[in-house]
Amino acid sequence: MTAVDLEVDQLNSSVDALRRSLSNRLMYGVGKDAVAARPQDWLHAAALAVRDRLVARWMSTTRRQYEQDVKRVYYLSMEFLIGRTFTNALLALGIYEPMKEALAGVGVDMEALIDLEPDAALGNGGLGRLAACFLDSMATLGVPGFGYGIRYEYGMFRQQIVDGEQVETPDYWLRSGNPWEFPRPEIQYPVHFGGRTVQRDGHVEWVDTQHVNATAYDTVIPGFATSATNTLRLWSARAPEELDLSAFNQGDYQRAVETRNASENVSRLLYPDDSTMAGRELRLRQEYFFVSATMQDLIRRYLRTHSTFGRFSEKVAVHLNDTHPVLAIPELMRLLVDIHRVPWDKALAHVQQVFSYTNHTLMPEALETWDVELLSRMLPRHLEIIFDINAEFLRKASEGGAHDPEMIRRISLVDEYGQRRVRMAYLAIVASHKVNGVSKLHSQLMTRDIFSDFARLFPDRFTNVTNGITPRRWLAQASPSLAGLIDDAIGPRWRADLFELGALRKLRGDASFEEAFRAAKRSNKVRLAHRLAHHTGLTFDPDALFDMQVKRIHEYKRQLLNVLHVIVRYNRIRAEPQREWTPRVVLFAGKAASAYRMAKTIIKLINDVAAKVNHDPIVGDRLKVVFVPNYGVSLAELLIPAANLSEQISTAGTEASGTGNMKLALNGALTIGTLDGANIEICDSVGPEHIFIFGHTADQVDGLRSAGYRPRQFYEQNAELRMALDQIRTGFFSPGDPARFSDIFHTLVDWGDHYMVLADFAAFVEAQEAVDRRFVDVPSWTASAIENVAGMGMFSSDRAIAEYARDIWRVKPVELG
Ligand code: 26Q
Numbered sequence: 073m074t075a076v077d078l079e080v081d082q083l084n085s086s087v088d089a090l091r092r093s094l095s096n097r098l099m100y101g102v103g104k105d106a107v108a109a110r111p112q113d114w115l116h117a118a119a120l121a122v123r124d125r126l127v128a129r130w131m132s133t134t135r136r137q138y139e140q141d142v143k144r145v146y147y148l149s150m151e152f153l154i155g156r157t158f159t160n161a162l163l164a165l166g167i168y169e170p171m172k173e174a175l176a177g178v179g180v181d182m183e184a185l186i187d188l189e190p191d192a193a194l195g196n197g198g199l200g201r202l203a204a205c206f207l208d209s210m211a212t213l214g215v216p217g218f219g220y221g222i223r224y225e226y227g228m229f230r231q232q233i234v235d236g237e238q239v240e241t242p243d244y245w246l247r248s249g250n251p252w253e254f255p256r257p258e259i260q261y262p263v264h265f266g267g268r269t270v271q272r273d274g275h276v277e278w279v280d281t282q283h284v285n286a287t288a289y290d291t292v293i294p295g296f297a298t299s300a301t302n303t304l305r306l307w308s309a310r311a312p313e314e315l316d317l318s319a320f321n322q323g324d325y326q327r328a329v330e331t332r333n334a335s336e337n338v339s340r341l342l343y344p345d346d347s348t349m350a351g352r353e354l355r356l357r358q359e360y361f362f363v364s365a366t367m368q369d370l371i372r373r374y375l376r377t378h379s380t381f382g383r384f385s386e387k388v389a390v391h392l393n394d395t396h397p398v399l400a401i402p403e404l405m406r407l408l409v410d411i412h413r414v415p416w417d418k419a420l421a422h423v424q425q426v427f428s429y430t431n432h433t434l435m436p437e438a439l440e441t442w443d444v445e446l447l448s449r450m451l452p453r454h455l456e457i458i459f460d461i462n463a464e465f466l467r468k469a470s471e472g473g474a475h476d477p478e479m480i481r482r483i484s485l486v487d488e489y490g491q492r493r494v495r496m497a498y499l500a501i502v503a504s505h506k507v508n509g510v511s512k513l514h515s516q517l518m519t520r521d522i523f524s525d526f527a528r529l530f531p532d533r534f535t536n537v538t539n540g541i542t543p544r545r546w547l548a549q550a551s552p553s554l555a556g557l558i559d560d561a562i563g564p565r566w567r568a569d570l571f572e573l574g575a576l577r578k579l580r581g582d583a584s585f586e587e588a589f590r591a592a593k594r595s596n597k598v599r600l601a602h603r604l605a606h607h608t609g610l611t612f613d614p615d616a617l618f619d620m621q622v623k624r625i626h627e628y629k630r631q632l633l634n635v636l637h638v639i640v641r642y643n644r645i646r647a648e649p650q651r652e653w654t655p656r657v658v659l660f661a662g663k664a665a666s667a668y669r670m671a672k673t674i675i676k677l678i679n680d681v682a683a684k685v686n687h688d689p690i691v692g693d694r695l696k697v698v699f700v701p702n703y704g705v706s707l708a709e710l711l712i713p714a715a716n717l718s719e720q721i722s723t724a725g726t727e728a729s730g731t732g733n734m735k736l737a738l739n740g741a742l743t744i745g746t747l748d749g750a751n752i753e754i755c756d757s758v759g760p761e762h763i764f765i766f767g768h769t770a771d772q773v774d775g776l777r778s779a780g781y782r783p784r785q786f787y788e789q790n791a792e793l794r795m796a797l798d799q800i801r802t803g804f805f806s807p808g809d810p811a812r813f814s815d816i817f818h819t820l821v822d823w824g825d826h827y828m829v830l831a832d833f834a835a836f837v838e839a840q841e842a843v844d845r846r847f848v849d850v851p852s853w854t855a856s857a858i859e860n861v862a863g864m865g866m867f868s869s870d871r872a873i874a875e876y877a878r879d880i881w882r883v884k885p886v887e888l889g
Pocket of ligand 1: 731
């Protein structure tokens with residue numbers, strides 16, 4: 073490599089320079105004449121013009137990182153739910169308005185282009201979006217961080233609603249090319265599968281394997297209002313040979329292509345999460361595929377500037393976003409011990425200082441375990457390493473006093489009950505120096521319940537870092553109206569220091585600010601109502617209360633509790649149509665995992681209830697119910713700013729944190745919620761008078777369960793609840809198919825109501841009545857909405873990343889000079 077300073081065009085960001093760039097990029101980058109350019113081509117050209125401006129920063133940040141020999145964070149995640157990049161990059165660079173003007177200068181409406189960009193939907197929900205917010209914050213804070221994951225060809229499926237039911241279509245998001253990524257065909261690592269191990273000269277060799285190559289695609293992650301950037305590196309699978317040559321030579325072209333396809337399938341598609349461990353072989357291949365390439369890549373980068381592994385753990389931090397990438401542990405051990413000949417004990421010591429792990433769920437059925445037999449077939453060397461780590465761990469544990477064989481069985485990395493399985497969370501705990509939960513409650517329950525033995529063995533290892541969200545996307549980008557108003561009131565610094573929002577409290581009682589605040593929210597509701605009118609054919613009153621539950625469809629999140637309230641409200645309106653009702657629009661959005669029957673039935677129920685309610689002339693504008701299809705990052709940016717009420721109603725003890733709760737509160741919605749996950753901390757921050765808390769606490773849920781929960785008693789004793797459930801059971805909402813929802817009824821009434829919907833029902837309805845009363849008290853509601861915004865300082869992902877950097881990764885920002 074030569075180190076000459078190249079002469080490149082210095083790109084400034086005046087309107088004139090941007091207009092020139094647009095023309096250049098359309099012509100030389102996209103290869104189109106302006107007379108033939110479609111909006112899609114202009115978007116591509118504009119993206120390239122923006123990307124060009126990021127690259128200079130990217131290169132200088134990377135150079136600085138090398139010069140300062142910084143410690144780097146490798147954030148390993150199976151999911152990065154990035155959404156769109158165009159607006160985000162424009163705002164990070166501070167060139168939104170100049171670009172809009174430059175495009176207008178060539179006759180193009182930028183707002184229309186923005187909606188053409190497909191979402192990068194390489195994730196399911198909270199965990200994937202958290203990874204994306206964290207990348208944004210790492211870049212903004214200058215923390216030298218790399219995201220590593222898989223470049224799925226098919227992201228999260230697209231959801232259509234046909235006759236009220238979810239229909240999935242594949243999300244081929246790369247159809248029109250991806251202007252943001254840089255393919256790196258020269259960066260390529262073999263990833264091996266299968267085979268067996270042999271001993272040779274005192275070392276283990278893994279032989280007779282098959283392999284696939286992992287090739288890198290890089291995306292620049294811009295920091296906000298800083299020249300610091302980071303890199304998201306995603307791996308794509310390439311067959312080692314273009315075609316199966318033996319098949320090709322025998323003239324069997326079909327088989328030649330099929331072999332290639334089979335090995336490239338590993339990065340084909342994202343697995344939807346139904347919150348149970350299905351144990352699919354291809355999923356395990358994906359997990360190993362991306363961590364193997366990542367570990368090879370980070371070792372190569374480390375060895376570029378170091379000749380021994382002596383300082384490895386001073387220079388490298390690897391973070392596991394849940395257990396999905398946990399095979400990075402045995403893979404790093406294998407590379408250090410078998411390939412680089414580092415002694416086992418030294419290697420293990422490095423590994424333990426390098427790795428850290430975030431847990432995102434307490435639900436036992438969602439914790440990853442993998443069949444020993446499957447691991448021994450696919451990754452025999454890794455299984456040996458896991459067994460060796462386990463043997464050493466169990467030996468030390470019993471030396472340390474854990475003699476009880478029952479305890480040893482409980483903490484073993486291998487579950488020996490029935491078919492043997494490796495407990496991936498236990499492996500992550502044993503081989504990491506820090507393990508964190510994602511909210512205070514979750515971290516407490518984690519050490520009290522699922523990992524209690526480990527918390528006793530390693531008390532210093534467990535910690536909490538409450539989740540956060542990036543205010544750049546979730547306020548500045550999603551709600552320009554509210555963001556502009558806040559800028560006028562307290563200046564623009566909240567974007568980089570969200571605690572600044574606390575200054576809004578000084579405006580308490582300022583009638584003109586409150587008026588402007590209401591107007592900003594209203595404009596977001598009008599914006600949404602327009603879009604909804606377009607595809608539902610319904611009209612929505614922007615002065616109604618917009619009540620929103622937007623998240624994956626899952627029984628523990630209790631969309632059913634919300635639906636039951638809607639039904640009761642409907643029955644009440646019909647019983648007393650002449651009474652004053654606070655008009656409401658109840659909005660639902662979210663995807664159900666394709667294999668999750670109950671979740672799909674819940675979607676159908678919501679739509680059947682909506683059809684009945686929306687077409688009942690007695691009800692009119694007093695109640696509307698909408699299921700908005702295809703929830704994702706971009707739709708969230710449209711929905712969330714329009715919410716007045718945020719539904720965060722999971723059974724206490726089941727939602728690890730939630731992050732939608734933070735996004736909605738930041739946009740001035742009041743929360744109706746249980747004392748679960750981060751809701752508790754939101755309540756502490758905004759004050760109990762500005763939030764509607766209801767229902768059983770986590771401890772009360774445990775108590776009720778152990779005392780013997782009898783859901784049928786609630787059904788029998790509450791007449792309104794009984795009526796609603798009977799309507800569901802007898803086909804009131806599905807007259808053409810009266811038995812359609814009988815399983816929902818039985819799940820709640822006869823089969824144990826695992827998530828205690830009926831136990832919280834009465835309290836929920838009461839809390840909703842309190843919501844109605846507050847909403848009509850306009851000044852009081854507005855004051856609370858402002859308090860919610862003002863109280864969101866600690867829920868910035870910048871705060872979360874600063875905590876990770878200081879307490880877990882022990883990294884410092886790069887100096888930009
Ligand atoms: C695992 C194995 C096989 C196939 C899929 C999966 C899988 C995929 C995704 C398992 C879980 C997920 C995603 C989990 C998730 O999003 N959890 C959420 O994480 C958020 C960020 O911490 C929290 O705020 C939410 O409370 C939590 O539910």
